[in-house]
Amino acid sequence: MQEGLTQQIREKARELLTSAAVDCIIGYERASDGLTARPLFAYEPNDVDKLIFDQTCTHNLSRFLVDKRDSTVAIVAKPCDSRAVNLLLAEKQIQRERVYVIGVVCPGIVEATWGQINDRLQARCQLCREHTPPMYDFLVGEPTAEEPPVEPYHDVAELEAKSVAERQSFWAEQFARCIRCYACRQACPGCYCTECFVEQLDPQWVGIRVAPAENEFWHIIRAFHLAGRCIACNECERACPVNIPLSLLNRKLEKDVLELFAFRSGLSAEALLPLATFKKEERLGMGE
């Protein structure tokens, strides 16, 4: 089945490049370990035979769309990736007519590191409800019926049930490991600011030293800047070299956004993001 996906992607990519409908195809190719996948930018019809799609294609390629906003590109997008495309469109970061989305019906992505593949699905894929992209121009694969949702926030609820002191120590331990490489930011399709708040010098919100308070500040604000925007591709957590459970932060906010505003990010390109809008009559338990 996956060979079929690769073939269909290659055919479409060749057609798009040959007809010069797009300047570039952003897709996946086999990494040099011969097992995992890495991003590929295909500019020539000759490049398209390098394109692949299988259960190792973990990257969220929509990360590159903002950099490529001045050219016309096609992108290979899994369901979560296509939600990120919707987010970028909703936030007016890219133009619809300059991006062609090759949506892929996703079989779920497996855990893999350099030179080694596990057969187990990634945590995000075990919780995934959408195997068909919510938006695409061309669909590869057969749409599947939506699966009944699993309880997606059980680990968040477990942490919520702990005492304040336990939660405080838990996060202090997690943040203490951070080396502030900002790989989480670099992997994130929603983190596209040209100047990130951690790099501002006047005022300098976050010192450059790697220290508990600075680390904590970075992680809280990073997560909150993605509140109501995060599309749960979990690439931040995968990119983290010290295994900080960033999805516990992101999914807590995702859960609260769903409860408070009945909103899930990335399902529509016209959506108004929850913190960029309001309803006069809502109450929300603030100041009453």
Next chain:
Amino acid sequence: MIEGYQPKIIGFLCNWCGYAGADLAGTSRITYPANIRVIRVPCSGRVDPLLVIKSFQQGADGVLVAGCHPGECHYVEGNYYTRRRFALLHPFLEYLGIEKQRFRVEWVSASEGKKFSQLVSSFTEELAKLGPRREA
């Protein structure tokens, strides 16, 4: 309660309501605890969650954001955004290990000097009972 412990509160007060309310408390000679350190902001919508987190990190025991009542914002709709933002931040703070009682968003109009005074008193009392923030 710890003997002699005085909680520190950082208060972000909007220029048009919260701050004017505090001012009215002053000119009306209504007393309120000196535990609050007031920072005047143009609108409660100006209060970035970053300022709240920074306050806690720099040693605040409690943070208060006070703005105009919804529907009465000087800038028409600034406080509606405040409301959404902090409705989301509040449970997130708790999740990170900052007690729910340590953060408050309140609506105080320019005529509510009394309310402001009562608010600061009750907040101070509550924080004094809670004690200082635990070192992580």
